[in-house]
């Protein structure tokens with residue numbers, strides 16, 4: 001054996017482009033507004049903060065099955081706690097589910113501008129990512145169904161989707177499920193479900209309860225404002241829960257995070273306030289930004305995709321630099337195949353007004369601050 005031989009990762013690993021989180025530093029501005037990671041401007045419930053402060057006995061291992069947190073989630077959503085698994089963020093659960101069902105040579109499908117964690121999870125498991133084109137930045141159910149082969153093991157649907165902010169009505173989700181072979185796992189990622197205000201939207205809890213191949217993932221990182229604590233959960237049929245629990249780290253959830261999660265899920269008033277703030281400012285931002293000659297993709301989540309049409313002669317890249325010079329951090333989404341757009345998270349009233357003001361100056365040809 002030659003001296004130069006060194007360990008090689010499994011095929012697929014080196015095809016992964018590591019996930020690049022939203023920036024948290026700006027080029028200028030005395031105050032920085034981070035609007036790049038879909039975090040809530042309201043922060044978490046004060047009761048969740050209190051629960052973390054009161055946490056103690058850090059020398060003891062936490063409850064490895066997250067019993068109390070699962071019970072609190074189940075009580076809120078009317079679910080069976082035995083059908084719930086908690087994770088260090090829903091990202092961890094997405095990767096467990098993929099590891100459980102996808103192996104070398106298997107295929108996993110997600111949509112063209114879908115959340116990039118799906119691609120990473122599929123490649124990491126040794127599988128082949130299959131991308132279904134979208135129509136008008138919306139998931140196209142037929143395009144997904146056309147790409148199903150006998151190698152397909154998993155289909156991911158973010159509804160609403162990040163970074164586009166679009167959604168498909170529940171009828172379409174049911175049509176997707178009905179068209180899939182029964183051995184394919186359908187993952188409904190409902191990270192932004194609490195924000196959606198549309199009569200034809202449902203996160204799909206009913207489908208999870210009645211089908212043998214549907215999993216839903218949810219998160220405390222978005223409307224609950226607990227991204228830093230890493231709390232997610234999934235609800236699934238018993239046999240999928242069993243498979244995921246076999247590969248789950250035995251103590252994947254930490255004690256303070258679980259305490260915070262319980263307090264947060266019980267504070268319905270805080271969630272309602274966050275949803276209300278979002279509805280108001282999502283509309284306002286959409287109207288104000290469109291009035292500047294930019295195109296906003298209609299969003300039902302807590303962020304919006306701002307398109308810079310070619311005829312304006314303005315680019316997303318230049319806009320990003322201009323906004324950054326004023327302390328406003330948005331998200332470039334080139335990695336999602338959207339180099340002509342920026343993603344803006346709905347922020348505080350102050351931040352929202354500053355973004356519109358800065359975009360107006362940018363469109364009027366102002367130079368970087």
Ligand SMILES: *Cc1c(COP(=O)(O)O)cnc(C)c1O
Pocket residue numbers: 038088089090091092115158161162189191218219220221222227230231232
């Ligand atoms: C933010 C986000 C998540 C949540 O990730 P966590 O690991 O729970 O913080 C999941 N899916 C999508 C589409 C997201 O945008």
